[in-house]
Amino acid sequence: MLGKCEGPIWQVDDITNCVQRDFLKVLFPLIVIGLSFLHLLSQAIRRNVKLKQSAKLKASANGSSRNRDHNEAAYQSIHAEDDGATTADDEEDEGLTIGGGGLALAKTTTKGSIAAIDTPPAQYTLVVVELLAITAIIVINVVALILHSYGPNGTFATVTGIITWAYVLILATSRLLLSQTRWRMPRVWNHTATLYGLMWLFSLIIFRSALIHPRSRVAQALIISEFSLNTLLFGIAITTRKGNKAVVLEWENDIEPSREPLASLLSLATFGWVDAIVWQGYKKTFELPDVWNLVPKDKAAAVLADYRQLKKTTALTWHLMRYFKGSLITQCSFAVFSGFFTFLPTLLLKSILEYIEDPGTAPRNVIWLYVILLSFTDIVRSYADGQALWLGRKICLRLRAIIIGEIYAKALRRKAAAGNDTVLGDKKDKEDAAKTSKWKKVLGLGGKKKEDGQKPLLDPTTAPEADPKTKGSDEQVNVGTIINLMSVDSFKVSEITAYLHFLFAAAPTQLIVAVYLLYKILGYSSIPGLVVMFILLPVNIMFARGFGRFQKKIMAATDKRIHTTNEVLQNIRIIKFFAWERRFSSIVNEKRAVELKALRSKYILWAFAVAVWNTVPVIITFFSFLVYTMVEKKPLYPSIAFTAISLFSILRVPLDQLGDMIAHVQESKVSIDRVEEFLNEEETEKYEQLRHDNLDENGEQMIGFKNATFSWGGKEAEGEEISTAFRLMDVDIKFEIGKLNIIAGPTGSGKTSLLMALLGEMTLIKGKVFLPGGYSREDVRPDPETGLTESVAYCAQQAWLVNANIKENILFAAPLDEKRYKDVIVACALERDLEILDAGDQTLVGEKGITLSGGQKQRISLARALYSNSKHVLLDDCLSAVDSHTAKWIFDNCIRGPLMQGRTCLLVTHNLALCVPQSKYVVLLDNGKIEVQGPAEEVIASGKLGEDVFKSRPGSAVISRIPSRVPSSVGDESGETLIDDADRANVNGNGKLTKVKSKSSHKEPKKDAMEETKAEGGVKWTVLALYLKSMGPWWFWVLAVLVFGVQQIGSLAANIWIRQWANQYETESIGAYCVPVNSYIGNTISTVKVASSRISQIQPYFDPNKTSLIAKIAPDVDVSYYLTVYALIGIACMLVALFRDFWLFFGSLTASWKIHQRLMHSVTRAKFKFFDVTPLGQIMNRFSKDLEAVDQEVAPIAIGVMSCALAIVVTVALISAITPGFLIAGIFISAMYFFVGKFYLRSSRDLKRLESVQRSPLFQQFGETLSGITTIRAYGDERRFIRDNMLRINTHSRPFIYMWATNRWLAFRIDVIGDLVAFFAGAFVIFSIGKIDAGSAGLSLSYAISFTENVLWLVRLYALNEQNMNSVERIKEYLDVEQEAEPVIEKTRPAANWPSQGSVEFINYTTRYRPDLEPVLRNVSFKINPLEKVGIVGRTGAGKSSLALALFRGLEAEDGKIMIDDVDIGLIGLQDLRESITIVPQDPTLFTGTIRSNLDPFSLFTDEDIFTALRRVQLIGPATSVSNPSTPLTASRPTTPGQANGTSSPTGTSSPITNKNVFLNLSSPVTESGNNLSQGQRQLLCLARAMLKNPKVLMMDEATASIDYNTDSKIQETIRELKSTIITIAHRLQTIVDYDKVLVLDKGCVVEYGHPYELLKKEGKDAIFKGMCEMSGDMEALQRAAKKAWDAGRLVDVE
DSSP, X not given: OTTOOOSOSEETTEEOHXXXXXXXXXXXXXXXXXXXXXXXXXXXXXXXXXHHHHHHHHHSTTSOHHHHHHHHHHHHHHHGGGGSOOOHXXXXXXXXXXXXXXXXXXXXXXXXXXXXXXXXXXXXXXXXXXXXXXXXXXXXXXXXXXXXXXXXXXXXXXXXXXXXHHHHHHHHHHHHHSTTSTTOOTTHHHHHHHHHHXXXXXXXXXXXXXXXXXXXXXXXXXXXHHHXXXXXXXXXXXXXXXXXXXXXXXXXXXXXXXXXXXXXXXXXXXXXXXXXXXXXHHHSOOOXXXXXXXXXXXXXXXXXXXXXXXXXXXXXXXXXXXXXXXXXXXXXHHHHHHHHHHHHHHHHHHHHHHHHHSGGGSOHHHHXXXXXXXXXXXXXXXXXXXHHHHHHHHHHHHHHHHHHHHHHHHHHTBOSOOSEEOOTTHHHHHXXXXXXXXXXXXXXXXXXXXXXXXXXXXXXXXXXXXXXXXXXXXXXXXXXXHHHIIIXXXXXXXXXXXXXXXXXXXXXXXXXXXXXXXXXXXXXXXXXXXXXXXXXXXXXXXXXXXXXXXXXXXXXXXXXXXXXXXXXXXTHHHXXXXXXXXXXXXXXXXXXXXXXXXXXXXXXXXXXXXXXXXXXXXXXXXXXXXXXXXXXXXXXXXXXXXXXXXXXXXXXXXXXXXXXXXXXXXXXXXXXXXXXXXXXXXXXXXXXXXXXXXXXXXXXXXXXXXXXXXXXXXXXXXXXXXXXXXXXXXXXXXXXXXXXXXXXXXXXXXXXXXXXXXXXXXXXXXXXXXXXXXXXXXXXXXXXXXXXXXXXXXXXXXXXXXXXXXXXXXXXXXXXXXXXXXXXXXXTTOHHHHHHSTTGGGOEEXXXXXXXXXXXXXXXXXXXXXXXXXXXXXXXXXXXXXXXXXXXXXXXXXXXXXXXXXXXXXXXXXXXXXXXXXXXXXXXXXXXXXXXXXXXXHHHHHTXXXXXXXXXXXXOOOOOSOOSSOOHHXXXXXXXXXXXXXXXXXXXXTSSOOOHHHHHXXXXXXXXXXXXXXXXXXXXXXXXXXXXXXXOOHHHHXXXXXXXXXXXXXXXXHHHHHHHHHHHHHHHHTTXXXXXXXXXXXXXXXXXXXXXXXXXXXXXXXXXXXXXXXXXXXXXXXXXXXXXXHHHHHHHHHHHHHHHHHHHHHHHHHHHHHHHHHHHHHHHTBOHHHHHHSOHHHHHHIIIIIHHIIIIIHHHHHHHHHHHHHHHHHHHHHHHHHOTTHHHHHHHHHHHHHHHHHHHHHHHHHHHHHHHHHHHHHHHHHHHHHHTHHHHHHHTOHHHHHHHHHHHHHHHHHHHHHHHHHHHHHHHHHHHHXXXXXXXXXXXXXXXXXXXXXXXXXXXXXXXXXXXXXXXXXXXXXXXXXXXXXXXXXXXXXXXXXXXXXXXXXXXXXXXXXXXXXXXXXXXXXXXXXXXSOEEEEEEEEEEOTTOEEEEEOSTTSSHHHHHHHHTTSSOOSEEEEEETTEETTSSOHXXXXXXXXXXXXXXXXXXXXXXXXHOTTOOSOXXXXXXXXXXXXXXXXXXXXXXXXXXXXXXXXXXXXXXXXXXXXXXXXXXXXXXXXXXXXXXXXXXXXXXXXXXXXXXXXXXXXXXXXXXXXXXXXXXXXXXXXXXXXXXHHHHHSSSEEEEEOSOHHHHTTSSEEEEEETTEEEEEEOHHHHHHXXXXXXXXXXXXXXXXXXXXXXXXXXXXXXXXXXXXXX
């Protein structure tokens, strides 16, 4: 009967004939072909059903379109297989193609990509060879059948052989003939390949027995020839390209496509396809273009598209699990497979040792079989592990793309502003806290209090609110947290998925198998050991939980530190101007201390955990052997002792992994929840508010509002207490379409809010908004006549530029139209600026436009709006940062110019005299309400605009053509001819008139100032030294090395001790029982149980009772002595390990603290120019990612490297000591290791560096998007930014995935070489059988088996260590940046009250920004007497701000000097200088906190002082009206009913809601960089901050540019009363026309210096100041003011 075989399967040295015949030749092959046939059949049926369905659907095409698309996609994806060239997609993931439909189809080819079809070499020749080989095998089987060469029972077997191979022949033929027809069967190749592989395995076993026990010469010849043909087929299958068919390769922007789809099975299994990468990386340093592209289905767009087709119904964690279930299952099955194979070396070790204990039991070929299997099984395990981990990396890649993509898409939809910051992960804790108080609430005990108490009391929103719902709605994560979500959390989550299979599959499998085997070997004695292990699992989990908790603490602390650091770096200029570096550094250092404290507790826990893990094997072994020898009284033979130890150490790994993975999974669960909480935040209502057609009730197009009320807070119900957020009340406006509309009003009256409300960025409480902005820019078609689209362009008050060159910023991805571009540049007066810049319009402007002046940034932002084809342009105060004549030029040529014709323009401005007379419609706001609105003439007539705006002024005609060039008066005030002028601008040039265009061509490579450098080659010793020195002095290291040595020797000692013990039994009892060997050789098996453990090879594999007989005659060994010593060794080892970890972690924390402190110090004390050329993202990257590596990675990994290195040395020494012959093989093996490691290190290092450099652009684009979110949404350009983000994700993923590919490449190669180590160790043991005792053999082999692991980890950890050192290296780069002068120089320290007078003198002063640039100030000399007020004017870029920098030594003198009160400022300490004089900078910078913390960050003043300062800058009214909530500007206006549009101002009867004045409460919050205040309010706050210091010398750099003229004039009065020297840089001539002196700068030289009245009297071409006044169009007013001031001055003089 088939399959009924008597007796055991294995006899002495081979498998029994019956088993070979029945199973290997009949049953197995039949089962295999049966399965194959069924699979093909089911596939065919499924396809037919599909085709029928889709045909039906095509017929009933009236189905809902959504549904139809889905199915059509599926239909086409089935047909996609017919064109011979299938994508790799159809190949593996059938599930993906059918489920995801369109994906496989839309082969996500991107713009600019070329698809090439790559056919495998000798495609058909090989199939023909296969067919011939199969035919030959069939022939062999027929011959065997005729000759009966397989014996009497072999007929059935040969028939089966013929059937099987005939089936294979049919499949192979169909591959050849049907591949080009429509009958082609999908994936037949997979079937044939699998069949070849399995048949080869079956015939391999038969082949071996034919060699050892040949039946007859003929049979042997037939079997050998069949086996060789089979091998040929199997070889063809695994070495030709997988699927053996053409593959579409996609070349995208000259990036080489991945070779993975072209790989053969063998190459995929051994990662041979990575050779090309490794070799390339070895030959030359990898650069980004050399890195292959991703496989199309791994690209971010494809992944996200596919992911979004899966409807989200559950929590994010489960949703992601569901999405990746296919890959995860495959990954887990590989892991289970490798779990089983992990134990085979151990079992083989046991067999080898048993053989050595008694070599006579079987022929030598058996032990050779064991040794060969020892290495072969490990290769199989290595293959499975490699595949599981590689799959994990693929999942990791896709998951990261999903998370980052989703976060980014969400960030583009987040609200523009919110009242408070949410702390992620807090909500959960709060909910838990709230649960307890539910009952209290029911009983009315005010459980609400409890929740409020959890927020800091500074938060004003908690006070008035009654309903918890609203609180949630007005909260948002701050930018720092979002960047952290993207940089840290997404990486944490995706990192974990690479190892998930350990938790789900590998660890459980290994646990179960190990427990089973231990029981088999040790019997009941294994139980105490297992009990200890299982007690340890919860301990491990506890450790893991602890890690999770500490990690959360660390993350929160890091969030805070990064947020503070970010703010310090963003506002570094102000901090340096005010000499606050030390104070702010100490704030950051406090946050750092908290972070390191959390880190310390994590490390302490870690050290204990490691100690526990190190002692576990010792404790377990101790207990098990105790029971085995003392209780069960059995002798401990080497074959038992070493197998048990080996199993226990294998068992430690899964337990270790389980605990570890549970911890990591919890950590990443925290991260996923953080991400999910962010993804569930409220989104902007823009798309709801603007979705409708913009038609009013008459069906005409309209832009404006219908009685709308807006708030910056959350949604509110009607009856509620109103939050403190600013509101726009009852707005009803209809702007003139196609014309110029002006929005005016005092500072803080809600002008920007009005534009924001129009853009849909504010919370709409009631009413409607009309603006065509709800669509994506790409969906809107331009009008054929005008070329304009119904979309919006927006120029923010704070110019927002992307990190690109100027040209790209202006085009903003619109197609380039050379003429229009040129016109725009002229209209925005950018021409001269571009000539000055060395790279012209190719100059890079970084985040927030790093290298430009405020005016230039604003004009570029304006040029972008002008260049766009949007019909409606919203300009937020774009004239504030430019000087008066440029303002006039821009107003005439840009806002009223031909490029604006037919476009609606909404302009917010304070420059009413210039703009209102030519406008169509004016809206005047006051404190969130409309004061007056209507056509310009009416509003002027109402007199609300003040007396500067005259109705009489003629509206100059619209300029019809843009002048070809900015006239000289705007370009510069020299009035000379243009050619001369160009010569002067271009002294270094060639004297020709250099146009913008030619500028850009010959200076291409200038970009690199911004690019992040990456070090090349190995890590320098200086870097290592930096870290090691930070850790501790020399004695620290001496001790560390000692401890390491002791620990390694300790663990070796434990094993040697066991060998001694086990060998006792051998030596003492060798004569006690010798059983004659010949009694059972041969195939007749005596069933007599002979009293010898040797027989166990014939009995069932293990028999717990097998030693019972011997135990009686067991020799006398002093067990308690051996056990005690063993225990002592174990405890000593643990203590040493504990001490080692404590010692190093202590050092690493010291290093972390020192390195951060030095980094902070060196960055905050760097020169200004460092911040000009270094993007913020790069600096932040050092502070976040690189510091995290230093904190959390470097120490543990360094410990690992040292342990591995020592372990390897010990192993080699040990094996060589036992079998000296191993040394010879050892030399060759070491050489192989060395080469593999060397190849790997080079490429892996480069890829890792690329990967960390590619992170920067990703983060930086993120930060950039977040700061410019309103602009991006206003332009409707979200999609382009999302695409850009995808591109950056892909660019980052490329080096990442190939870095891991090289990793797997290395792992496999090292495993193979390691198996050679095991093989040779085994071989030399076989050669010395009889010369060595089993104990030594066991020691040698068990170390050889563990050897590969150690080498692999050594190379890998060494590489990781290099990569972490790369982080240290990048930090070191910033430790060496050029520093400013000393803060305090004791020798030259000025008097405490310096400057007491306040005179300032420049003497022949020259300076430049960088040695390679032109000087920005040349030979400047002038003197300012004490208490004089001096205005500095000049065209944008004339060197005004540089003068301010020079005064604060932001630029050091190249020539000449500056004296303040006769002290040369170049000789004193910077801190002394900067604390004594004060600047109000151009960009108002504020910090997160409160109004008080901004004005007085270090609590040096009383509240009264602060209120006085606020009053001086008009932010609050005079002392009496502190109770009155409205702004003083409202109070100062008469409340007569407004005439325009018949709307009357509210009378006193019903007191309406007004916006509270936030400045009355010093603890009002200020959000990130002051975004909750208007630009003007921010400037006033900065001014107040400066006035608080009561300086003797006050420098104001355009400090009032964003403030309405009314407030400005009041502030000027205040300033005139100040008893100090004042230097004001101004664009508004009104501001400075009544000062004591005016200094006119041009191109860095002083052109005029004198009293404004005198300068106005000058005539001719030298009268530059006069020319500027004439340009501004306010000549009379200016002259009056100057004369008045002059007369007043004269009076004082006369008196």
